[in-house]
Amino acid sequence: VNTPSFFKKKHGETPPPLTCPSCGRETGGAHLCPHCGADTVHRVKEKTLVLMATFLVVIGGLLFVVAEMTQEPQPRTIASLGMDDMYDHVRIVGTVVSEPRFYPEKYDPQSGIIKFRVNDTTGELNVKLEKPVTKDVIKNNRVPGVGDIIDVRGTLYVGEGWMQITCITPEFLKVKERDYQHMTIKQIKNSGRGDLREYALVEVTGNITDVRDLGFAVSFRLTDAWGNYVTVFVRDTIIELTSPTGKLDQVYNGVYATVKGALVWYSRYGSSSGYWEIVPTSAETIISHGPPPKMEYPHYTLEDLMKNPEENEGLLVKVTDLLVSDIQDYTFTIYDPSSGYNLTVYAEYGANITGNISIGAIVDIQGVFMKYYDMWELKVRAAGSDYILVKQSGEEVES
């Protein structure tokens, strides 16, 4: 083993040692140990093996560098995904275009699976949030809603005509901060399909009217002071996932509220016509402001209103001591004997009416002066401070 270096140089190779490097016994300088049969010359040093092991540390370091490089994969377009990407870990950025569906865990209702569809303008696919993600989004109140822009990573599954990304890590789902654009109900109502961008996030304020429980969803109207309205459609899933109480406690007729959500074009199957409705981002983006703000109803005579009606269109008005001269199917006419003016009155279903309206009755009315097709009318809405007060019934006048 301890061969002098000059000997190595002279002979060109290491001579056999006198003791076996394997078993430590005398070899007499043989190439093969007579005791254990080990080759005493052609051997690999322990230090060389340790050096080889050290090389693994270098490989490990390089692998850490590769890990860092693959930490944040580039987003893919949905159109570029296909069968070849099956089981790949992919990242996409797109807009949520369907209400989330929730499949709760039997023994842990705060967990389960959430599914929704995402569109990135090149295509659409399903996103499935597994239990850890579901738990996290429910707990932190960040369940993706329609119109949300999300950045999601997960394993891609591809089938015949469908694709799905399954996300199991909470950190791999990012919901872009919501930026709601303020709009009036009238702007939405008067817009056609091409005028607005579907799934745009908007913020609208108005009075809640016509609340309906459809069994699978709650719908209501958000009405402005002039009777314009937009339908708000809230699926039970949204309420279940995002309402702290599991109910829409803040939604009832007459409440003044702000709704933040996505614009969705609603049309019946096969129909070319439709209208914009709002799908709230969550139950908590329906914000109640309590009773409607107190509105001022300046006093007018029929003559004031009807002399130049275009100027008064849309005004909240109060008219007093007028005679009911005629009653039609859904409207009645009031008459001002002093000026000789008539005006049609339309009361919404649920409007605040005190007393029986009959021909000859004397009434005070608060409402909105507006045009209905070619006719001017005074509209008494179910919301706000509109009312009809019958001060004197018709029979008494006749008597």
Next chain:
Amino acid sequence: LISYYLVLLAFALLGVAISAILALIPGLHVYNVIGFAFLAYLALFPWLEDMMFAMLLVGMLTGFALLFTITTVYLSAPDDSTMFMVMPGQKYLLQGRGHESVLLTGIGSLVGVFFLVVILTLLQHQIRMIREITQPHWFWIIGAVIVYILMSEFPKDFGRAKTTLGKLKDAWKTLMAGYLTFVLSALLGMLIFYKTTMPIDRTFQSLMPPLVGMFAVPNLLINIISDMEIPKQHISKSVDIRPDEAFRGGGSGVLGGIFGAFMPAVTAGVAGLISGHATAQKGDKPFIISMGASRMVYYVGAVMLFFLPGLHLRRGAIGIFINLFFVPETEEQYYVLAAAVAISAAVAFVLLVLLSRFVIRILDRISYQKMSIAVLFVIILIVYAMGGPMAVLIMSVGAAIGTIPIVFHSRRSNCLAVILVPIFLNMAGIGPEVAAWLGLM
């Protein structure tokens, strides 16, 4: 991010350090420890990030795959994956070359790690494709493995008898002993799979008593009975190995190990058997190297395949344990795992060299027989602590079955029927029927 990676690496190295201590306890398999570590994690460290705990387990596994060699070589207390190493290991030990034997196994493990972190990483996409192609055929491949184990008893003929009947008896004696071992192991396996033999909270350890009984106890009993003297061990500074032998041994070990890691029901023992058969005719050195490579590739390969993005191949207890709290899915996680495995293996190899020297110094001072008694006592104690008296009873039954191959010179690989047969029957869809027929249901 770098500090996060360093924290993950620190957890992996902590796992190696833990395995360095545990690997010196004979009969204690890393999976038993991982089971308890998992319970401790849930109860005591729920705040610990999943990936960090996964790295700890991976570090333990990598360290164990390298360091458990020491108890196998010096104490003759193998598990199913090292059982084939006992014979060449003891041969080296009796020549005073235990340290060299340990180093040869270490070389195999290094080859295995090189394969895993370099070749497997480069072949990620192809592995997925291979899975797609082979998956429908797994059922009959497992059947073929069982046939292979049974057929590998042939040819055996130690017959020197003069009569025809005597020759027939000699020819079939070891074969029948092998088949008897296979049948008894299969029956024991069915019992364990279909009856609750362990306390409810430790059922994940139910395979431990029979495996310890079959593979670790018989050797210790033989050591105690034979009163073997271990000669003074020489701490060699070099290893008698040629590159072609290392390549042959490492290559066959890698193939056997990856087959075991990839296929369901094929355990480390079967992987070792396949690797060993590829090198058995080429001498002890490639054989020992193949065992080291096979073992490393089987255990660590299973967890790397589990982390391989888009594959989610859950093999071995480590995959099942990790999957209870963590589902890997990104390329980043895979590369971090591969990096941790590479560095952990390097550290474990250095520890292997140091621990081997340390054990040699102790060996000089203690009688091998007394040490075998002490090791047997420790094993019984561990099994009792894991599963109580029932576990010790099952270990005893396993030991009785595991002694048959030693007495009759048949193959110990037949004992692997304890796992193979129940899983094969379950995959074939007739496991419950057979269990009912055996009166287990």
